[in-house]
Amino acid sequence: MVQFRAYLLAVAGLSVCCSVAESTGDQAISLGKERYHGRSSVGDRVISLGPEKYNGTTKVEFTTEALGQVDFFKLDPAPNATTWDSWYFDAMNPSTLETVVFNFEVAWPTDNGVATSETLYRVTIFGSFANGTAYSYGVDAEYVNITERADKSMRVDYFGGSEFSWSGSSLLEPRPVYHVAINAPEVGITGSMIFRGNLAAPHYSCGTDAAGVEERNIVGVAWANALPDANATVSLQIRDTPMLFEGYGYHDKTWVDRPFEKALQAAFWGHARLGPYAVVWWHSRSQDGTDISAEYLARWEDGRVIASRCVDRPNNTLGWGEGQIWPLIPGTPAPAGMIIRWDLGDAGIFVANITSNDIFADIPFWQAGRGPVTGGFEGQETYTDETGLWSLNQLQPL
Numbered sequence: 001m002v003q004f005r006a007y008l009l010a011v012a013g014l015s016v017c018c019s020v021a022e023s024t025g026d027q028a029i030s031l032g033k034e035r036y037h038g039r040s041s042v043g044d045r046v047i048s049l050g051p052e053k054y055n056g057t058t059k060v061e062f063t064t065e066a067l068g069q070v071d072f073f074k075l076d077p078a079p080n081a082t083t084w085d086s087w088y089f090d091a092m093n094p095s096t097l098e099t100v101v102f103n104f105e106v107a108w109p110t111d112n113g114v115a116t117s118e119t120l121y122r123v124t125i126f127g128s129f130a131n132g133t134a135y136s137y138g139v140d141a142e143y144v145n146i147t148e149r150a151d152k153s154m155r156v157d158y159f160g161g162s163e164f165s166w167s168g169s170s171l172l173e174p175r176p177v178y179h180v181a182i183n184a185p186e187v188g189i190t191g192s193m194i195f196r197g198n199l200a201a202p203h204y205s206c207g208t209d210a211a212g213v214e215e216r217n218i219v220g221v222a223w224a225n226a227l228p229d230a231n232a233t234v235s236l237q238i239r240d241t242p243m244l245f246e247g248y249g250y251h252d253k254t255w256v257d258r259p260f261e262k263a264l265q266a267a268f269w270g271h272a273r274l275g276p277y278a279v280v281w282w283h284s285r286s287q288d289g290t291d292i293s294a295e296y297l298a299r300w301e302d303g304r305v306i307a308s309r310c311v312d313r314p315n316n317t318l319g320w321g322e323g324q325i326w327p328l329i330p331g332t333p334a335p336a337g338m339i340i341r342w343d344l345g346d347a348g349i350f351v352a353n354i355t356s357n358d359i360f361a362d363i364p365f366w367q368a369g370r371g372p373v374t375g376g377f378e379g380q381e382t383y384t385d386e387t388g389l390w391s392l393n394q395l396q397p398l
Contacts, residue, residue, distance in 0.1 A: 062214065063215065086103055086254050087156065094386040122139060162185075204225070221263045228300070268390065270338060270354065279352060366391065
């Protein structure tokens with residue numbers, strides 16, 4: 001989910017970005033050794049972030065400027081002590097328990113539960129091997145280059161120390177393709193992942209991609225889902241273990257204008273491919289007590305969006321099993337599964353049930369797992385797939 005994600009594995013005044021987007025010709029904003037923003041003569045925007053902390057005011061984008069900018073950098077000019085941005089990718093092998101998650105983070109150094117970051121830029125890598133053994137690593141970098149092209153394609157490079165990157169074709173075209181690469185010999189991880197998007201449309205928390213869309217799902221936290229459903233090709237070496245498979249993939253991003261724990265109190269997030277459907281959810285309780293259920297349902301083969309909405313319904317998406325409560329509080333056990341029941345009006349009632357057969361992250365305030373999912377529209381065909389992945393946050397109420 002959340003996409004929480006620079007807060008991922010942790011303890012677990014609005015403005016529209018970015019003024020630089022209106023400039024023409026080459027432009028740079030420099031502080032110390034850092035060159036933050038530039039624009040080429042052909043309309044590409046390049047953001048270069050260096051190793052020094054930025055102590056000024058950061059503008060955070062919470063309203064979309066144009067169609068196709070789902071993955072654009074949302075901070076201007078750089079993260080400060082209370083803001084961060086991140087890009088998340090996951091892939092699952094439906095035939096084994098192999099799961100891999102990459103979370104690219106642009107944030108001040110934090111302890112994210114894997115290791116204390118020493119730099120502003122890191123990728124957190126975690127998941128499980130074929131036998132269900134969990135793994136987690138954090139890899140730091142000193143510099144980031146973010147390239148936002150005029151055709152809405154993207155490239156993000158982390159370098160200085162380890163090298164890792166991702167790139168994506170334009171979201172204005174059907175079936176976008178994303179590449180993720182890593183060369184981190186100091187932790188023994190090398191290789192790549194390819195995500196070939198299906199026709200499920202990009203979306204934000206409460207609606208599909210368009211200009212002028214609200215990007216927040218709760219006050220202070222925004223989320224965008226570029227690839228609700230994709231086919232993934234994974235070719236990684238994680239220390240002594242090769243991970244090679246064709247499976248199911250997903251990609252989104254999260255960003256904030258305040259410390260995550262001051263905005264969110266509890267959340268269930270997840271996604272699945274269930275028969276012909278791409279299903280994505282983020283059910284949250286904000287620190288002000290508001291419940292919001294963000295719900296996305298589309299046919300991944302033909303792209304028909306059935307639902308892309310937010311509703312104030314606290315019982316739409318919940319965990320099940322021993323000790324499950326809502327809202328979650330610190331110490332709530334990992335759920336045995338997760339149940340979805342969405343009343344979509346004329347479309348019908350959509351239900352899905354995920355069973356947790358592999359919990360690959362279980363630390364205070366944050367858990368993640370995967371398992372088979374069964375469901376469909378009530379009164380219609382029932383489907384079963386092995387592609388459900390979920391996570392949850394359980395933070396202290398303020």
